[in-house]
Amino acid sequence: MFTEVPQAKSVMTLLTVQKLTKTFGGLTAVKDISFELEKNDILSVIGPNGAGKTTLFNMLTGIYQPTEGQIVLQKDGKPCTLQGLKSHQINQKGLARTFQNIRLFNKMTVLENVMVGRHVRTNNGLWAILIPNQKARIEEEETIEQAMEKLEFVGLADKVFIQADSLSYGDQRRLEIARALATDPTILLLDEPAAGMNPQEKKQLIGLIRRIQETGVTIILIEHDMGLVMNISDHIVVMNFGQKICEGTPEVVRENPEVIKAYLGA
Ligand SMILES: Nc1ncnc2c1ncn2[C@@H]1O[C@H](COP(=O)(O)OP(=O)(O)OP(=O)(O)O)[C@@H](O)[C@H]1O
Ligand SMILES: [Mg+2]
Numbered sequence: 001m002f003t004e005v006p007q008a009k010s011v012m013t014l015l016t017v018q019k020l021t022k023t024f025g026g027l028t029a030v031k032d033i034s035f036e037l038e039k040n041d042i043l044s045v046i047g048p049n050g051a052g053k054t055t056l057f058n059m060l061t062g063i064y065q066p067t068e069g070q071i072v073l074q075k076d077g078k079p080c081t082l083q084g085l086k087s088h089q090i091n092q093k094g095l096a097r098t099f100q101n102i103r104l105f106n107k108m109t110v111l112e113n114v115m116v117g118r119h120v121r122t123n124n125g126l127w128a129i130l131i132p133n134q135k136a137r138i139e140e141e142e143t144i145e146q147a148m149e150k151l152e153f154v155g156l157a158d159k160v161f162i163q164a165d166s167l168s169y170g171d172q173r174r175l176e177i178a179r180a181l182a183t184d185p186t187i188l189l190l191d192e193p194a195a196g197m198n199p200q201e202k203k204q205l206i207g208l209i210r211r212i213q214e215t216g217v218t219i220i221l222i223e224h225d226m227g228l229v230m231n232i233s234d235h236i237v238v239m240n241f242g243q244k245i246c247e248g249t250p251e252v253v254r255e256n257p258e259v260i261k262a263y264l265g266a
Helices: 053-060 087-093 110-121 126-130 134-154 169-181 199-214 226-232 250-255 257-264
Strands: 013-024 027-038 042-046 068-075 078-081 095-097 187-191 218-222 235-240 243-248
Touching: 013 053, 027 042, 027 053, 027 068, 027 218, 027 235, 027 243, 042 053, 042 226, 053 187, 053 218, 087 095, 095 169, 110 134, 110 169, 134 169, 169 187, 169 199, 199 218, 199 226, 226 250, 235 250, 235 257, 243 250, 243 257, 250 257
Parallel strands: 042 218, 042 235, 095 187, 187 218
Antiparallel strands: 013 027, 013 068, 068 078, 235 243
């Protein structure tokens, strides 16, 4: 009789974070954090308030320069060092993010907000904007098309002409995801995407994150909702007082006494 042998998942390290440290004056917000991100995984970073999770994201995306340590992305089969680059350069290398405190252009429409994200991928310079030519017009049409595609993907296709600040909180978070996706990232970083969402919206968010993963995007997620984290993560890194105290599968992390004491127990 034919028995199917389970296929081992092929593992490829996409991002290597080595001994990353960030100090602000006398305060060490992140200390010696190392981990590897496997291609197409969902990696969650969890830990109590002030543990250094957002600071870690800010270093990965070039908003803060690390005080020490290395961030290396595998891009087209070659290692590419990210520390020292500016955030728009890191975005062009394939890392896109959303923010814990939503950052949208409030007075712009939903569609315009995503088009702004897409401009990272187009070649239009300032002159092309001031004196639109045929090429610029075609690119603009493509930008609109791509933006519409992303909005449809996150479920906002019927709200494209609404001003961003008129959206519900959950929709604003989804709009931020669409804007990040418009840059065609290889790695998407989500900082507390479920914050402020009701249970129905959280359920939809889980579906959306899984669909993003299915398109081949690798995801790093900061989240306090443990139901969501344990449901969706392939791998979890736990931080406390700036340091990594544990990492592993949801099963491993859930049972770890130090994690229970520092975070889950509460
Ligand atoms: N720009 C900054 N200047 C000074 N201190 C900062 C700065 N950014 C963060 N910190 C400090 O670094 C520490 C870690 O903050 P961070 O925002 O990374 O925590 P977090 O894990 O994201 O917390 P939360 O779950 O509440 O979002 C905190 O003590 C914070 O006050
Ligand atoms: Mg944070």
